Amino acid sequence: MTAIYNHLKFIARRWNRTSLLSAFIKGVVCGALPAALLLIVARFVPILYSKWIAAAIWLLCIVMFLIIRLRNRMTASSAAKLVDVELGDDAVRTALTLPEEQQLSMMGKHVVEHAVIAAERYRAELKQRIPWQRGWNARLWMSLMGLTIVIIGSLFIMPNEQDAVAKQMKEQESLIAELEEELQHTKDAVEQAELEEQDKEQLLASLDELLEQLDNKERLSLSHAEQLEEALKELKQLEQEKDQAVQRLEQLNDAMEREQSLQQLQQSLEAAKDMAKESQQQAVREALKQLTSEQADALAQLARELETAQAELANELGKAAEQLESDGALTDQDAEQLARQLSDLLSSNLSSSELSEAGNSLAQQLSDLSEALAGVDANLSDQLARAADEYKANEQEASQGSGTDANNDTTSNGSSDGEGDGADQEPDQGAGQGAGQGAGQGAGQGAGQGAGQGAGQGAGQGAGQGAGQGAGQGAGQGAGQGAGQGGGQGAGGTGAGSTPGQHATVTTPRIYEGESEPSVDGGPSTGGQISSGGVSPTVTGQQGNYSEVYREYESAAKDALQRSNLPAHMQNKVQQYFDSIQPD
């Protein structure tokens, strides 16, 4: 019987090995199906650790198949049945189930001998009877295994954009959880702190509001993830467009370099811009030099008040933090957190009440400052008038006015330049030649949303006197990527000259026809459009009586003052100016 069992164990071992092999391959194939499904789904829906989960599912299926197979592994009696079924004479099982008394009988011995022979025969033919692919279609399963490994491997190797989205979602959730926890701690600390009831309620209300916002963010995390995914796609698209734009710009640059005339034009434009900037800076420096002591004091006072307000804010915050720390209910971290929140809260309170006072003060200071600047204008006008006197003997007068407009903001740029040239010949008694110069200033404002407006004024004085005005407008649009457009138009300034002393004749350029043809220099990614004004030629004027010209100018000035919203003191300045140049 021992011999039979030995043979049977050998047979069972062989059977179990082949069964385990088949179970492993089937586990690989069957486990790959859910794993592949998960990886495919993870390419459309962000699933955190999808690759790890898929690998775990795969491994789990393989292990399950192996465990099931091990639980149903072949025993010696099963091997006996196998031998009996295959050989068809049922000797082995009969021998194994024989009672002891029958085993010793002649019939029993005969059966045992027969069983041993059968088992030996089966063992000798074991490789033929139990090949490794027995019981399963090896070719089919091996093919399926290869296919699934290729599919799963590809899904593992190919990068998945959803992984980054899932990771960010996870980070966002953890961050929200941390914030919630911190806020809860802070809330507890505030509840325990010895604060005034009103302050405490305010703090708690703001903390509850923050907690509610965090809950909303948590709920919206999925939609945020989708938005993030869309944003990633858009960024990718924008990157492609940027590359294309860069290519186009490079091509354009090459073309411009080749075009000599365009280069010259560019140089002249840049020179004009530099001149305008230089003159503008010079004018500001002059104005600052001529600030009176009162005006300087006002500015210093404003700076001091601002410093005081800042110190008060810091002091208040410090007091609140110390109070909470003295309660002992706060840790250092909580105290720091609360101090930050108090700072925000206090700053909001300050802006609503105390800052209104500071705003009034600032408005007053600004008013004083604007008056001082008006005085600067008057001084400048006087200086310009004196400069004009120096050129009164010139027969030829030339006046030039320029107006510049610069308009800068974060999203748009616009500029306009206008130039007006006027020339007049004066053959009369005070004749001589005069050359006129004009200086223009421009100030621009730009709105943050990409719209800008600018207005410029210029005053020029030549042999006589000249005044130039320029107006510019710029409009811009931007999307945060540095793309923008700007446009500007400028009208040429006007100039007029007079010859003080004799007041005989004066050049009055009556018609000023100006036309600017802005050239646009811009591109989709460099942002903005620059328009610079063209030359506004003046038409030769006429000579007339000084008093007539004066009256016309005075009446025009009055009309302009009535239409404009200039402050009274500025209007007085204008009136004083006209009084000083009265012919009588």
Add this chain to the structure above:
Amino acid sequence: MEHTLQMEDAKHMIAELKQEVAKVIVGQEQVVEQLLWCMIAGGHALLEGIPGLGKTMLVRTVSDAMELEFSRIQFTPDLMPADITGTMLLDLSSHTQRFSKGPIFGNIVLADEINRATPKTQSALLEAMQEGTVTAGGESYTLPRPFFVLATQNPIEQEGTYSLPEAQLDRFLIKIGIQFPTRDELKEIVKRTTGVKHESARPVIDGKKLEALQQLAKQVLCSDDMLELAVSFVMRTHPHEQDAPEQIKQYVRYGAGPRALQALIAISRVRALTLGRAHVSWGDITYAAKPVLRHRLGLSYEALAQGIAADTLIEQIERTLEQQRAKV
């Protein structure tokens, strides 16, 4: 090694018997084989076949080969039980009654066309088959040993016949169907029977050796697994059995009884012995199943109308059990 030698002797003797019978009977190896199994198992056989297929010749040849006393009874409608068992006669010389033994007192009794006799006569024969005794005039007479009844019946001609009741059919260990000979066999039959020289079987074994073979066959081992399969085989002939095949449920009115299981194991043992094995195998059971069970299945009228044979249903059972057995 005594048993082994006896088994070898038994195997040799059976093979020799087959050879002797084959000298006279052309073909019909399966019939001869089954008939010998039945006799070694100690049972009675019912041979079914059309007239002229050599049924009588077969039985006579077997009796010749076994050196056993042969008697033949031609069953007719007017045959009386006493014509079979024997009659009490008045002895005029001694003025006493004596029992005159009928033809049933033989070792091998050929009951030719048994279905032509009346049920009363049939039952007289069947009593002798079951009990091994004959009762006449208040006395019982033991039949000689070994005692075999080999009955024949014609399956086609049913007019004027009395079909054997199920209870009586169950007494036959096996039912052997005799098939029509092939062309070659027919030619051989003609050659052997129409010539001058007639072959005859010489005695190979006698009654004692046959009884020794019967005892040896009973010692053949049958494992519990095989017994379980044999029981399942018989149980599945019943239409109400849950595991019975659908055809059994549809076409069978009643299944085989306990005698069928006894017969199945007995025939399986003899077959194993014939093949030189000391244990019963599944092959033995399946081989014995058809002759043992085919006359024990009560087919429905639907099955008879559709010409469904009992052998087809038995094959169905065999297939279902084979699947169950093959599960490792």
